[in-house]
Amino acid sequence: MGKQENGQEDNVILFPGLIAKLVEKGMTSLKEKKYYDALRYFQESTELEESHPQARYGLVITNIELNRLEEARKHCESMLNEGIGQYYDILQVYVSLLVQLGDYQEVVHLLETVIAEEKLPPNMAESFYQLLDFSRQMTSDSVEIVEDYEEDSIDGMTNTEELIQNLEGGDPDQQWGAIQRLSQINSPKVQEAYRSFLKGKENNPVLKSYLIQILKELHSKETFEVHKFGETFEVNIGQLEDIFHEKFGANVLDRLDKSLSQKSPSLYEMVQQVWWHYLFALYPKSPKPLHTETWACALHILGSALIEGEETTEEIVDQYEVDEKEVESAVNHMKVIESLILTLNDSHT
Template sequence: MDKQKGKIIHFPKLKERLVEKGLERLQAKKYKEALSLLQEAYELDSTDADVELGIVLCLLELGKLEQAKERCYKILQEGKGDYFQILQIYLSILIHLQQYEEVIMTIQAVLEESDNMDPAFRQNLINLLHFSTKMSDQTSIDIKREEATRLVQLLLQSDDTTEHMNIIKQLEKEDIDSVLPILKQYLADEKNNPLTKTMILQLLISKRISERIVVKKFGDTLTIIPSELDENMQSDFASEVLHILEKQLGIESPSLYNLAESIWLRYLYILYPFIPKSEANRQWAAVLHITACKYQGVKINKKNIAELYGVSYEQIQPLCQSIWEIEEISRF
């Protein structure tokens, strides 16, 4: 240090000696020592592309990939050194980081802008572009599968039907192939929530799942193929019952009819994919009339209501119990 002028006096050719030692350490795979020496050299001369490239290689070998990426990108932007050599290193860093979208964008830009490129190097870039596109697609699929697995685990851990609804809504956007075996197990377990089972079935239908699925609800078992389910069967039966009910209750009390209709549609939704016996449509109309009155606190003679539909109260008692049990389930 020159105390009078306050300046640092460097040894002659200090930078060259640091670079030489740094590159020797790099070749000897002593990357930490090499990095320290090359960084000292860079502080003396920040314009030397070889020094910067040496630093990038050290960072890469030390696993400091993000730092290596940033430094290499800076060299490319400043136009230092052998552009195509540095580009190759930059692309290899991106691949190490599995940042395939950036690889794709970089190669596409280079292919569009560079006319004077060695044909062999151009072909290498094209091959790398194809590889990165394939890996990008696969990475996207893997991410969706991981998210689907996470969501299904949340579903299994929760007893909250509202949360189940939100989770299944999110699963609509994901690839569910990897979690299909878990969903199938859920549907086949009698103990699981029947409302959630219906929501899962709707999901499988929307995904056009063509595998055989066993569904257990309310002591019954059914094997179905979601992509082949005919929802019109249940819809036709539902309409028949409502038509009978409307003739009687729709005129007497439109508000009660609307309530009965809601109860009926909820019942069928939770029962799905099972369908009530179609020959019992008048019985079900009577049950819905009675249930709607019970909900509203309307005092009625149940036997008289049954007779309005040409059935006996004894016939519909089990159905009344069934629909009330499912109403309890639907309150979430």
């Protein structure tokens, strides 16, 4: 906990049951789908007691719910290495994460080792064997794909060029596929294709967010010029932080929670998805104006319109005491973004 000048350890006296209360709040927030609140409580718990099993497991589950699979994987891996929590329960989550992340070779290596060295619990054995069989098949298929690729293309350049062409001129589905596959190819041509895509005025802003996220996961330190919604700006991938973005998003939902969650829980859950989709489309920019009440009101109006609720726009605006024109602009912008997301999702089906 730190040291004093005389070299003595600081004596930090915790309130009785503080960690248990923080973990309980984290679990409650998780159940209520207030994931950023849950994340904060679990982080505070582990700062006070690093090896607390429930808090550490809470970090895993919360990161999964937030689609931060790499973060969840790291937390799972450290729990396994440190012997924290129920080993096989953690292992099951860890293997599922590896499958979702496409790391099938690691699944095969891990499960073959575990099966050879230990006796699996009867209630989990079938699941582990199924995951092992699936991952073996996927790694085998990957080898076949590589062999076909080597036969059909000269030194791999043809395939890369085709992917770049899809990124530059394909439909959203082809562009999304190209982004995923190009992320495994590190070359100046690919980097240049990324630059061109991010600053292209006609390219889908949601796909640009995916690409920025992938570049961040690849630990890029480069600066890229990005065009979104009529604005061109520079983004240093290495300096991107999600903290403020997420905090503002959570604050808006907390405000909306007071007005909507008790009245219509299902509607509140639906507009949560709309809100996070919208923030992701804007990423790494933040919504304007940075006014919690305005965006909570806009989401309330949008949600009410989606279910053809009885409340009028004027009645909702009065509840939040905000500028009606700013709210109208916010609602319209979210509708535009949501239509883009739906277009992208439809192209994947």
